[in-house]
Amino acid sequence: MEDSKPPAPAGKIEPYTHPAAGWGALKYVALNLFKERVSGVNYKSLFAQNQPDGFDCPGCAWPDREHGSTFEFCENGVKAVAAESTSKRVTADFFATHTVAELLQQSDYELEQHGRLTRPMRYDADSDRYVPVSWHEAFALVARELQALDHPDQAAFYTSGRASNEAAFLYQLFARAYGTNNFPDCSNMCHEATSRGLPGTVGIGKGTVTLDDFEHADTLLIFGQNPATNHPRMLGELRECARRGATIVSINPLRERGLERFTSPQHPVEMLTMSSTPISSMFIQPRLGGDFALIKALAKRLLELDDHVQLDGGKRLLDLDFIAHHTTGFQEFAQDLRMESWPLLIEESGVPREEIEKLAQVYIRGERVIATWGMGLTQHKNSVPTIQMLSNLMLMRGNIGRRGAGLCPVRGHSNVQGDRTVGIEERPTEAFLDRMREVFDFEPPRHHGYDVVATIAAMAEGKVKVFVGLGGNFAVATPDTPLTYKALQSCELTVHVATKLNRSHLIHGRQALILPTLGRTEIDVQNGVPQGVTVEDSMSMVHISYGINKPASEELLSEIAIVSHMAEATLGSGAGRGRHALAWPDYRDDYARIRDDIEKVFDDFYDYNARVAVPGGFHLKVASREPEWNTASGKAQFVPHAVERDTPIARARIRYGERLMVMMTTRSHDQYNTTIYALDDRYRGVFGMRRVIFINQADIDMLGMKAGDWVDVRSVWDDGVERRADGFMLVAYDIPRGCIGAYYPETNPLVPLSSVADGAGTPTSKSIPVLLSPGVIPANGGK
Known part of the structure; x- marks a missing residue:
């Protein structure tokens, strides 16, 4: 044969x-x-x-x-x-013809292509299918399971960054009235290091710039970002900055196409002449995890050069007036810089001394500098020190709190920042909880709750038995995939509020619900009146949104309606556990009432309904922009940090030598977070497939392989658990030696649950030690 x-x-x-x-x-x-x-x-x-x-x-x-x-x-x-x-629909008939086991065999891309969910569904264990359930029965099931728990902390309430301010505020009100602060949310997996790091330096975990500042900046430092894929509209701003002569520096292990050249679809001349605008004038490629050492090296060089000009009687490079009047801790910070070793900084950053010198000169020449960053800075073990070191660098020349300069964390999902602002926070402040008690007349829980990683661990240990997801794709977005799957499957009930089918709906508890909701594009009519919802963007602008499309199904409810019905069914008249009766029907009848109550809890939302009615909305005050410093000292704080050398990666490198690779997970161009629209990543030259490894050609040679070979990937971790992902094609790419890139969620199984950012808990998805070994092409050809 x-x-x-x-x-x-x-x-x-x-x-x-x-x-x-x-x-x-x-x-x-x-x-x-x-x-x-x-x-x-x-x-x-x-x-x-x-x-x-x-x-x-x-x-x-x-x-x-x-x-x-x-x-x-x-x-x-x-x-x-x-x-x-889309006009494609996932109906009850669809579920009747597909078991969960069958759907699990489909890829994430295939699941996305089935279309919009149309009615509430309940998992039936006997048939291994989702079957129709009425909304009333669904809410009653949620209420029964929540009421049956021994303690409110046996439930966790996850939030996606697509939830509106109104839905998120109502959601946290429901969960806190129920009795828990278990709020895992997508912030825990992306910009948590920003949210935890900046309060220690400038007093608030938000950026200090607006779009107006981009018009006045003369220098932009772009750390760990791929705007062309992750936030394409940012390229329009960068294009305008480049065309008026601003210096733009890309600092990223991968040299991304969008930061090289950009043709704006909004500008007919560029389109018709097939021309483009160069964006970055300098590319710096630190090795994965090397940003902290690079930024500290820049600060050290700035201090050294300032010492030189001081001796020569020249103009000082440090902003001494700003440092004296607005900061504290500079002398300790400067002493730490002077004691730091140049060879260590160069080795840890992976950037040659001459490139550090050139970058330092760019920063010194800049009179108005904006530093932007994405998850390339926030998904490492040392992410919080990295964010604080970047803040230190900007404070040295007064580049925070003035026009055309500042800190600019670029968030992912459209309202991930807004959700945190209105109370989706597992570590709430006492002041916030006091205000909640004052406004709503119940005693909210005071202890800290679970974030994403802690929620997974708690589910795995049987401490969390009910999981409710307001949007998102929790099972796929999170690290340590096999462990996460088992954790979700150990729950008594999993509930997912969603617009489209995804894998999380198939990784279910003993009981499970899929609750379909309106999308933001769809008309939301409550009590005969079209309703608008609000979001907060990365620069703290709040604006209102009205859908215009006919809903995909008459059975759909808004997120606000779903949350309020769950709360009403669960909390009822307020009996037991000191729960307070809240006007849930009033909230879902008129979303302006939710905004009225947000205003009562958060002073910065004063005149919420009036201000959001103005086209463009309003800007939430960011104190550090003023500049005002909400720190214990009342000033911005310089925070020294040492280069940490005894890390899991360092230990693995000692053991395995140059065979040890450090992996970063990343998106393809046809992907947004966990949603996969197609199988191409055209700017990186990948078409029709996803199981690829981007790797330096010298590392391919060192491994005795060639581009196009197939490999298996295994994590190097010290907990005795084998984590592997098999069947990936090697693609030669411009990436530093010893570093590789691959798409998530395919490589999420390689990220240990216990590998998190110190002080933030964010999974370290941008710096995982791995080994490559010869493999074979998978049956699906690497899709």
């Missing part, structure tokens, strides 16, 4: 030589709209995105200039809208 041939690769590797965006983006938007079967009537939603009388983009949290003054094209924003506006 003739042997069967091995499967062929599902796609191809083909370098992409064009600028970011441009005609390529328009082509892929057209293909996506066709694939999603967006009806003609729903095409108008593309022109209502980010408009005063339309809806806020359900994608990224990048702000809008004058919020809707012009049509602003964004490829991934259109994909998000198309995915929500």
